[in-house]
Amino acid sequence: QKEVEQDPGPLSVPEGAIVSLNCTYSNSAFQYFMWYRQYSRKGPELLMYTYSSGNKEDGRFTAQVDKSSKYISLFIRDSQPSDSATYLCAMILIIQGAQKLVFGQGTRLTINP
Amino acid sequence: DGGITQSPKYLFRKEGQNVTLSCEQNLNHDAMYWYRQDPGQGLRLIYYSQIVNDFQKGDIAEGYSVSREKKESFPLTVTSAQKNPTAFYLCASSIDSKSPWVYEQYFGPGTRLTVT
Numbered sequence: 323q324k325e326v327e328q329d330p331g332p333l334s335v336p337e338g339a340i341v342s343l344n345c346t347y348s349n350s351a352f353q354y355f356m357w358y359r360q361y362s363r364k365g366p367e368l369l370m371y372t373y374s375s376g377n378k379e380d381g382r383f384t385a386q387v388d389k390s391s392k393y394i395s396l397f398i399r400d401s402q403p404s405d406s407a408t409y410l411c412a413m414i415l416i417i418q419g420a421q422k423l424v425f426g427q428g429t430r431l432t433i434n435p
Numbered sequence: 436d437g438g439i440t441q442s443p444k445y446l447f448r449k450e451g452q453n454v455t456l457s458c459e460q461n462l463n464h465d466a467m468y469w470y471r472q473d474p475g476q477g478l479r480l481i482y483y484s485q486i487v488n489d490f491q492k493g494d495i496a497e498g499y500s501v502s503r504e505k506k507e508s509f510p511l512t513v514t515s516a517q518k519n520p521t522a523f524y525l526c527a528s529s530i531d532s533k534s535p536w537v538y539e540q541y542f543g544p545g546t547r548l549t550v551t
Contacts, residue, residue: 330475365439365525365542366478410477420485421529422493423468423540425477 325349328411328426337435341398345411345426348392352413352424355387357396360408360428369409370396401433438462439543441526446548448520456511456546458526465531467509468540471495472523481524484509485531513548520550 328345335341343357354373358366370385372378378385384397394413398405411426439460448454460467466485470478480493484503498517503509509528513520525545529538 326477328477363545363547365527365544367542368539371539412478420483420491421538422480423478425479427475427477 323348324427325424326411326413326426329429330427332430332432334432334434335401337401337403337433339401339433341401341405341431341433343396343398343409343411343429343431345394346392347394347413349413349415350389350392351415353416354414355385355394356412356414356423357383357385358410358412358425360410362407366410403433403435406432439526439528439541441524441543441546443546444544446546448548448550450550451515452550453515454513454520454548454550456513456524456526456548458509458511458543460507460509460526460528460541460543462528462541463506464528464541465506466529466538467503468527468529469493469499469501469509469511470525470527472525472545478525481511513550520548523547 326347356371357369359369360366372385375387375389382399386395408428408430410428412423415422442457468483469481472478479495481499482501484490500512526543527540529540
């Protein structure tokens with residue numbers, strides 16, 4: 323079983339729809355939760371990160387963490403074609419003073435005009 | 436412009452040859468990382484370095500080697516011992532990697548390596 327599970331999709335929705343992307347994890351030692359966006363043939367870029375359970379909003383993006391269920395989500399409101407990318411969830415473990423980032427498989431998202 | 440550069444963008448090699456991927460950063464970051472990305476598997480950590488002249492194995496270090504002689508450079512060598520070297524390789528850096536502070540990892544544009 324992978325430490326972090328993410329549905330690889332692909333997910334295709336019409337422009338303007340609300341998108342929900344999800345990850346589950348098995349290791350309760352994960353302390354920080356992140357969402358990266360990766361455009362085709364590019365490196366990932368950090369979208370949002372959060373530490374505690376609850377919601378964090380940034381513009382059209384909302385990150386949600388439920389530590390009791392070991393479940394995180396990213397919601398995109400009013401989705402745009404420019405949101406088409408692969409979205410990777412990532413979680414941080416602290417091991418012997420070093421931060422280790424563990425990624426989900428990534429979900430490929432397409433927003434259709 | 437500050438950032439991370441990786442070269443080349445595309446690399447082709449014959450099986451049995453070693454190949455070195457370049458990663459340079461001018462962000463003055465202490466920590467640097469190498470990841471491998473395969474379709475449907477996300478990113479997996481190959482090696483990381485917290486300071487110059489020191490590095491540690493990640494989850495899939497077999498068949499790879501690194502060096503960290505300068506703060507700004509962290510080259511990765513894919514050796515002939517790596518059984519499935521064809522992949523997208525990403526280099527990243529962060530201010531440092533020590534707890535309790537969490538620092539963002541900045542990624543380079545990646546190198547796509549094809550071995551035939």
